[in-house]
């Protein structure tokens with residue numbers, strides 16, 4: 403129609419949408435593992451939307467919970483008021499986290515969760531008399547959303563260079579990715595844990611007494627599935643502890659079963675001081691996020707010199723009733739279907755299938771963990787992203803949804819995927835890789 407063809411009428415900053423300008427591709431329906439396209443085809447979802455629809459699409463418990471909630475209580479402020487589902491959800495989520503992380507703050511997205519966690523970290527340091535600790539440390543190739551906090555600590559220069567001054571006092575550690583030594587390694591890479599020592603350099607450069615917190619994705623997702631080498635996260639925890647620095651895990655992608663455990667903190671056995679989540683909390687159905695923190699951080703934040711009575715922080719839609727209902731329906735679905743550990747049951751099958759693409763044209767690396775995978779393609783000289791984007795288009799035409807980031811294909815299917823669908827995904831991808839230039 404005229405309306406759908408006139409994409410120029412919208413500002414759509416996602417690169418893929420810009421590239422789609424001439425030929426818009428639309429999804430008009432979704433159920434379980436499939437999207438329905440506007441021309442009536444079924445597309446197997448290899449990415450859980452944008453890493454979020456972990457329980458699959460339009461699942462009955464979630465649909466029912468949302469419909470019932472809208473009819474019953476459409477909105478209630480979390481400011482000076484509350485509603486029972488907010489507390490029910492908070493209690494259930496807190497029980498899923500390792501015991502120190504039993505306080506929850508609701509947001510509406512990953513970006514808001516990141517901003518919230520950074521603010522709590524700074525407020526905590528100030529509350530315990532460490533007001534000189536104002537620096538925040540991120541990591542090269544880290545992705546933490548598109549708020550000013552997230553782009554400041556994020557490691558993607560192109561996402562921030564347009565906007566002038568970011569948060570001041572931010573520095574970035576080296577990333578952990580060592581393709582030369584880890585190419586085609588399966589699961590957790592053996593090499594590269596020593597890159598964490600870059601934090602020691604940063605501590606020496608700025609002095610530990612100026613640093614409030616370090617934020618990392620346990621597994622970097624959006625920048626191409628970069629896995630923490632063996633021992634890396636443990637050492638990161640130790641360096642932070644030794645220097646009074648808070649450690650924040652951004653689990654917006656790794657949370658809610660992606661790795662085969664409820665959270666990456668369970669999977670790696672490393673407990674940070676704060677955890678940010680979003681996406682899988684409602685399986686993508688309604689925007690929502692949550693930040694988890696320990697009792698000591700919570701108490702300091704609530705009782706410190708600029709405690710919550712004076713310091714306002716919250717969103718109109720924090721703990722939105724419909725989002726809470728969607729999250730509760732999603733947690734029911736995860737629990738009843740064993741989805742939070744399903745990736746661990748499937749991970750060997752997933753790994754074998756993925757690494758079966760090793761000999762396909764253009765492939766220079768394959769990485770995997772849980773139900774995450776990445777296939778890195780050799781870029782076409784002088785035309786970065788072109789090869790992966792043509793793979794994306796061909797895959798869509800052949801009935802599979804993949805996502806690309808640079809020349810890397812990233813995969814993260816809903817956790818309900820069957821072995822037959824894993825086979826279908828990789829069979830089709832094999833044909834795609836042979837078909838593209």
Ligand code: PMP
Nearest residue numbers: 511512513545546547652654655
């Ligand atoms: N952090 C991480 C690790 C993410 O992967 C993302 C989104 N891909 C975000 C934060 C931002 O989340 P949102 O897009 O919901 O703001």
